[in-house]
Amino acid sequence: APRAPSLRSPSTVRHQLRDAEKALAKAQRLHDRLSAEVADAAADHEALARLGRSLGDAADELRAAEDRWLELSEELDAAEANRRAERAT
Known part of the structure; x- marks a missing residue:
């Protein structure tokens, strides 16, 4: 008879859940920060121009x-x- 797949222990699942919660919180903070930067820059055409020039310079x-x-x-x-050729002679 085939064996039933083993289940992860509750402590393992809790640990993975805590890790997932940390990753979610980190992703949310990054999303919020980037959203704020875009909103700030969208209202300031000079800032957008500076960001564009800076990005171009960085790409160069x-x-x-x-x-x-x-x-x-x-x-x-x-x-x-x-060097290999010199050693071979």
Whole structure:
């Protein structure tokens, strides 16, 4: 006869419930904060413009950092390949 699936203990479920409540409260606080920021910025076109410029600047910095990382990664790969080739000779 097939076995019935085991159930989690009440203490396990309580622990998971407390964790879920904490996660819910954290998500609600984040939602409330972001809603307030959007409401504040929506009423202030200058703030929206500043936020847009800041976001654009941040995106530019991110692209530059990614490009630099790729360059260094390729340089490292080439240096390691060169080192292996030198050892092989």
